[in-house]
Amino acid sequence: MFSRLQRFYTSIKVVADMGMLAVAFALAYVTRFSGIIPVTEGIPPWEDTLISLLMVLVIFPVTFKQSRLYATNRARTNTGEVFEVFKSTITATLILVAATYFARERYSRLTLVIFVAYAFVLVTCSRLAFRYVLSEIRRRGHNLKSILVIGAGELGQRVIDTVEGHRELGFRVTGVLTLRPEKVGQYVSGVRVIGHVDSVNQVLDTQPVDQVIIALPLEDQAHVKRLMEQLALRTVDVRVVPDLYQYITLYGGLEEFGGLPIIRLQGDPMEGWSRVSKRAFDILFSLLAILVTSPLMLATALAVRLTSRGPILYRQERMGMDGRTFPILKFRTMCVDAENCGAMMTSPEDPRRTPIGTFLRKYSLDELPQFFNVLLGDMSLVGPRPERPVFIEEFKRQIPRYHLRHKVKAGITGWAQINGLRGQTSIQKRIEYDLYYIENWSLLMDLKILVRTALGGFLSKNAY
Structure with a gap:
């Protein structure tokens, strides 16, 4: 309903x-x-x-x-x-x-x-x-439907808050029943606990109730069968909220497959036309960016060639969508033997940088070849910045939900980056911004991030 x-x-x-x-x-x-x-x-x-x-x-x-x-x-x-x-x-x-x-x-x-x-x-x-x-x-209280919530715990509170958050639909929670006698008379999100679960028939006989929502935690699921047997004799609408919401991480919800209801705990944030539109957006704007920045890329390539020995481009393994790795392209800003001792994070005074490397990193010019990564489909213009696989296993152990950032393609720029979270800033905070972007994605948001990036979003004191 x-x-x-x-x-x-x-x-x-x-x-x-x-x-x-x-x-x-x-x-x-x-x-x-x-x-x-x-x-x-x-x-x-x-x-x-x-x-x-x-x-x-x-x-x-x-x-x-x-x-x-x-x-x-x-x-x-x-x-x-x-x-x-x-x-x-x-x-x-x-x-x-x-x-x-x-x-x-x-x-x-x-x-x-x-x-x-x-x-x-x-x-x-x-x-x-x-x-x-x-x-x-x-x-004026017209056409309101009353709801009785069975469950005065955290799940019941979530149900009440959700109903109250959609008042335009015309539903009101008029009472709560509980399995804990000591909670009778108390309030859950402003709604009074009017009795014990055993009094459900009495409540339905004495009060107008259009719908019953059972919101009991997993440990109390044994009571659901008895409740369903009682409510089956009534004409009231019955809904059951499964106590799985704490396991729902990203784009979860209820879906139907061949008439079979399935609870999705974790889903793909970009499906169907959303994925098509984002890919079309990436192709169009990356082609435009390559065209506009080609003179700058040629000048940068020449500067890298003239100031240090080694290749102009640097390919580094990064992890992208669905945990797949790809070679990210950058203008080389470090000496060719910079990682002979193993992978290391960059630092403000990193001695491994070439004479031109500090300048390129400060103004993010070393990132320009990544437009070709976007064109090839390895990356997107906007998304979480890709990390190196050698660091990711450690981040997964330390930061809850870190893996969810790999549900979308990595990006050249992102919501975290335009908010100053670059370089050696808080990984935890960066993940919060990345997940906010994924949960609230739209083409308009991508356009907003690109505009802010073009207007100086990458000129950060943490860029080195």
Whole structure:
């Protein structure tokens, strides 16, 4: 029921957004070609206009989804909602301009500018109106469903917090039952423990309950069978929350395979179109980066050749997605015999560096060949920085969840790096930032990280 209601509300948002975008497009067209503004180059054929509209109705909703505008987020304020719509509208517009350029579709630039203004205003008003209506419905207590939670422990508390975090769905937890008599009369996340589990029939007879959620820990699972036998004689909806959430690490959840429910404790953060879109993003921008930086790479290669003996490029084994290793490419910044005594971390005054090496590392110029790693598919533009296998086994033992950073491709830059976590900084803190990136990934986030990197994100005091 929860997922069905959430999908229902999401579909309303999608339909409303598409309706507002269509209206904005029509208003922009009328504003531009109705005679208010002089037309000097003629009116585009209606076929081209229709194609542009179809592109708008595809690109904008997809961009909104990537920006998590269709995800439930009660913590987001009205101001935050407006700002997110603004950012997503600008991003979608840039994608639309690129798409129309490569598709060689004819469109009026002024019409596009007018459309963006109308789209932002109409979508924003639609979103704020939707939030206001839901708020009023909730405030007046209409169409509320009551929930009885069985389990007053940590799992029961998590259920209550989750339900309260999605109040727009119209559910309220009205009471909690417990297996611990001493907890009766106490409160769990603001909800009163109204009795013992044995009194479930009495509670259902005396109180209106639409749904029962059983949230008992693993050690109390023996009571579930007896509860299910009692509830089977009732018409109330029954849900069971398995006590496995503490084992869910990344993109876990419930899925169905051939009618068989399966609990996924750990999943792939990028599947299907998410993986395709990220790979397309990497190919497009790495090609552009190689083209733009090729003069700089040639100059750097010449500087490395003239200042020290040895090869220009340095290949080093790193670990990437799914634990697979690959040779990372860098401009050589150390002497050819730098690791004769074994692998070592770099230090601020590392004597192994070449005359030009310190400069290249300070400005991250030694990383430029990694655009070819991205083009080959070994890396991504954005992702956790790859480590050497010789260090990874030690990190796995010391840092919980370290291995989860290998669920995605390693990156040239990342969320940790633009926040100053480079060189000999806290590995623990770096992993926290890497996992935050993986859990909140979107193409818009990748673009944001790349922009911050280009504006100086790699000019860090820890870069050596």
